[in-house]
Amino acid sequence: xxxxxxxxxxxxxxxxxxxxxxxxxxxxxxxxxxxxxxxxxxxxxxxxxxxxxxxxxxxxxxxxxxxxxxxxxxxxxxxxxxxxxxxxxxxxxxxxxxxxxxxxxxxxxxxxxxxxxxxxxxxxxxxxxxxxxxxxxxxxxxxxxxxxxxxxxxxxxxxxxxxxxxxxxxxxxxxxxxxxxxxxxxxxxxxxxxxxxxxxxxxxxxxxxxxxxxxxxxxxxxxxxxxxxxxxxxxxxxxxxxxxxxxxxxxxxxx
Amino acid sequence: xxxxxxxxxxxxxxxxxxxxxxxxxxxxxxxxxxxxxxxxxxxxxxxxxxxxxxxxxxxxxxxxxxxxxxxxxxxxxxxxxxxxxxxxxxxxxxxxxxxxxxxxxxxxxxxxxxxxxxxxxxxxxxxxxxxxxxxxxxxxxxxxxxxxxxxxxxxxxxxxxxxxxxxxxxxxxxxxxxxxxxxxxxxxxxxxxxxxxxxxxxxxxxxxxxxxxxxxxxxxxxxxxxxxxxxxxxxxxxxxxxxxxxxxxxxxxxxxxxxxxxxxxxxxxxxxxxxxxxxxxxxxxxxx
Numbered sequence: 001x002x003x004x005x006x007x008x009x010x011x012x013x014x015x016x017x018x019x020x021x022x023x024x025x026x027x028x029x030x031x032x033x034x035x036x037x038x039x040x041x042x043x044x045x046x047x048x049x050x051x052x053x054x055x056x057x058x059x060x061x062x063x064x065x066x067x068x069x070x071x072x073x074x075x076x077x078x079x080x081x082x083x084x085x086x087x088x089x090x091x092x093x094x095x096x097x098x099x100x101x102x103x104x105x106x107x108x109x110x111x112x113x114x115x116x117x118x119x120x121x122x123x124x125x126x127x128x129x130x131x132x133x134x135x136x137x138x139x140x141x142x143x144x145x146x147x148x149x150x151x152x153x154x155x156x157x158x159x160x161x162x163x164x165x166x167x168x169x170x171x172x173x174x175x176x177x178x179x180x181x182x183x184x185x186x187x188x189x190x191x192x193x194x195x196x197x198x199x200x201x202x203x204x205x206x207x208x209x210x211x212x213x214x215x216x217x218x219x220x221x222x223x224x225x226x227x228x229x230x231x232x233x234x235x236x237x238x239x240x241x242x243x244x245x246x247x248x249x250x251x252x253x254x255x
Numbered sequence: 256x257x258x259x260x261x262x263x264x265x266x267x268x269x270x271x272x273x274x275x276x277x278x279x280x281x282x283x284x285x286x287x288x289x290x291x292x293x294x295x296x297x298x299x300x301x302x303x304x305x306x307x308x309x310x311x312x313x314x315x316x317x318x319x320x321x322x323x324x325x326x327x328x329x330x331x332x333x334x335x336x337x338x339x340x341x342x343x344x345x346x347x348x349x350x351x352x353x354x355x356x357x358x359x360x361x362x363x364x365x366x367x368x369x370x371x372x373x374x375x376x377x378x379x380x381x382x383x384x385x386x387x388x389x390x391x392x393x394x395x396x397x398x399x400x401x402x403x404x405x406x407x408x409x410x411x412x413x414x415x416x417x418x419x420x421x422x423x424x425x426x427x428x429x430x431x432x433x434x435x436x437x438x439x440x441x442x443x444x445x446x447x448x449x450x451x452x453x454x455x456x457x458x459x460x461x462x463x464x465x466x467x468x469x470x471x472x473x474x475x476x477x478x479x480x481x482x483x484x485x486x487x488x489x490x491x492x493x494x495x496x497x498x499x500x501x502x503x504x505x506x507x508x509x510x511x512x513x514x515x516x517x518x519x520x521x522x523x524x525x526x527x528x529x530x531x532x533x534x535x536x537x538x539x540x541x542x543x
Binding site for chain 1: 417420421423424427428430431432433434435436437438439440
């Protein structure tokens, strides 16, 4: 049996009267790619915010390598080895591409800590890894959307994470760019990084993930292999609505 | 000849203005708080220098490090202990908190130091250097040179050091900076400490060439506000440009409109800039 790297127990996040994430349990095994899917507003991004400490959970425990992290500050969680990217890319727009990545290496990574030169070397490695070496002197604000997404990868990889949380890396990309992004995710996994990926494109998640959990209205409604999950009636309901399920049933009965 | 002298005076005044505003700009830009305490730290720094001179005969330029270090510690503590609690709250909260502290500290200063205007008068106070038929006051040129030197050091610090990078990243994007492993609580406290130290240093310089009293903090605060708005918020070059512009405008304005209107000129400039380019002359979008 593989080892559990990241685990959530009854993670709950409320905003006033709205429960955005409701008693969600999850585990991420070392080396796997876990997909988290769900319609818009299902609580996927909120769950990531709880894990990374940007918006701490109201209830529940989050464990990373067996240590409780749910009350830790975001920077401390990063330094422990949890990194993430944002759905809406957030580069430091006024800094050069390379300087953006240096930030992660300089503050997030344990190895290169406090040494600007070592951090720059690590940043260059990461830029080469994601294929942005030739852009390293440009301002981050000059990159295309696809390039900015790759920059996000490089930034978070520069913190030398053990687990990488990806928030909708494919949103806004075209088919070609999505394929590139998927192969990049596989490449990251080959480096030994465990991945939790949020996605609302079914096709992408089934190609990508080893295992999938499905959120709907903040609750976990299904978990399992991509194949199983996508044929689950509740999941189809959540995605396509009750009417669609009823219609399909009627069609089945008639035929 | 009179224009040359006014030009020199303007530049010398502009240099000290830039120095006064730079810490205010930094704190506002990074933490988005309007730091009413800025003028107060400036005033206290001035008093450190004044009392060191008065009681122990320490040369005012030698007490600069003491002034800077003591106010850095005070600023660090104020940020960690108080402002940190409301830094995520709306800007109005920081205004109320720092205003309250300002009232408290200024009243205490009046109680202990009296409301008299004080000025450090070293033996070389009256010297001036003749230069192409003009005269350059020795104290003012020293203040100018030191002010520019310290501002340059701050510029280098922000651009090159590890902590400087963290401060800039925090200013650009709070969430991203945290996820890169930046401890923003610490960065905020250091930033605020640097802001207080910069204020105190300029206060020390002001206590030599000009005069200070516990209530002069408001005057320096309003100057800082005008300079930052003119030059553009959050960058050091903006503070330099704003300081020089205000220095020039005040001196030449006094020549043409009379000295009575000298202090009004800054506000006229402020309103003009807010109409024409609200982000400031060197400001970037998003810092309006």
